[in-house]
Amino acid sequence: MCRIKKIMFGEDELKRIVSDLADKINSDIKREGIEKLTLLCVLKGAAVFTSDLARRLDVPDLRLEYIRASSYGMGDVSRGKVEINGLTSEIRGADVLVVEDIIDTGRTLAQMREYLKEKSPKSLRFCGLFDKPDRRAADFEADYIGVRIPDEFIVGYGLDYAEKFRHLPYVAVVEPSGAIENDK
Ligand code: 5GP
Numbered sequence: 001m002c003r004i005k006k007i008m009f010g011e012d013e014l015k016r017i018v019s020d021l022a023d024k025i026n027s028d029i030k031r032e033g034i035e036k037l038t039l040l041c042v043l044k045g046a047a048v049f050t051s052d053l054a055r056r057l058d059v060p061d062l063r064l065e066y067i068r069a070s071s072y073g074m075g076d077v078s079r080g081k082v083e084i085n086g087l088t089s090e091i092r093g094a095d096v097l098v099v100e101d102i103i104d105t106g107r108t109l110a111q112m113r114e115y116l117k118e119k120s121p122k123s124l125r126f127c128g129l130f131d132k133p134d135r136r137a138a139d140f141e142a143d144y145i146g147v148r149i150p151d152e153f154i155v156g157y158g159l160d161y162a163e164k165f166r167h168l169p170y171v172a173v174v175e176p177s178g179a180i181e182n183d184k
C-alpha cells in the first residue's frame, strides 16, 4: 500500500496560501467592479480548496458551480486524455473563475478553456492552488496560482491517490509506486 513520505504544506501554511490568493482575487474583482461571480470548481480535487476560497471572497453575488474533469486513472500516471462533463449550470454571459487543485501538464485546463469558451461566458479566468511548471506540456498558464511546487506527487487537502487521502488537512508527498511495492 501507499505511504505518506513527507508533509509539504501544513494547515497553517495552506490557510496563508489560500488567504493570499483570495486577497489578490478580491482586489481584482473590486477594481473591475464585478458584483456577480461564478466560481466553477473542478471536481473532485478542488472541492476542499474551493470551499475555503469561496468563504474568503468578497463578492455580493457569488455562485458556486461544479464541473468534472478526469485526466488520471486510479494511480499517479496521466493517460493524457481528458474527459470533461457535468457542468451544473448555464454560464453564458457570466464572469467565471475556474478553480482547480493543481496544474501539471496543463492539458486539463487547456481543454477546459476551449470547452467553456464555447459556452460564451462574459469572462473566463483560472485559478490553481498548486502549479508544477516544470511538467507543462500544453500551452496553458493560470491567472492565479497559490504556490509553485517541484515535480512530486502530492495528496491531501482534496488531492487523492487512487481516491484516498483527500480528507487530509495537510498536503503530503507519497512514496512512488515502485518503492511502495518493495516496502512491505
Ligand atoms: P494536467 O492536465 O495539468 O496534467 O493534470 C491536472 C490534474 O492531474 C489535476 O487536476 C489532478 O487531478 C492531477 N494531478 C496532477 N498532479 C497531481 C499530484 O501531484 N497529485 C494528485 N493527487 N493529482 C495530481
Ligand code: MG
Binding pocket: 042, 043, 044, 045, 046, 069, 101, 102
Ligand atoms: Mg483534478
